[in-house]
Amino acid sequence: MTHYQKMFRKFYTLCAFPLVMTACGGEPAVSFSQDVQPILEQNCIQCHQPGGLGEVASGLDMTTYEGLMKGTDAGPMIIAGDIEGSNILVLMEGRADPSISMPHGKNEPVSKQDIQTIRSWIAQGAKNN
Secondary structure, X not given: OOHHHHHHHHHHHHHHHHHHOOOHHHOOOOOHHHHHHHHHHHHOOOOOOXXXXXXXXXXXXXXXXXXXXXXXXXXXXXXXXXXXXXXXXXXXXXXXXXXXXXXXXXXXXXXXXXXXXXXXXXXXXXXXX
């Protein structure tokens, strides 16, 4: 193996390969079904399912990707690529009036790690993957 080939192999191993394995911005790709949906199931589905208090009050059904992307009676919860304008993050991060922050009541807040996962998914285009 020539010196050039060794240098290329080292570059590819150290620099190019990790870039191929990550999404834009250097973050690992986030999957709706594998990463986001389990967070929603743990923190949101209790109220935001058909007939649940949250779904009845807002129209938001979080049991499916389609329901989540449809949003509430008042508008979208997710704006693909827009982490600041996606209302789901405004509510989870406590940037809204405390009376409407999510989850409601005595439920534990969504962990910072889980919120970061949702932020990354939205930033990556909120794909149904």
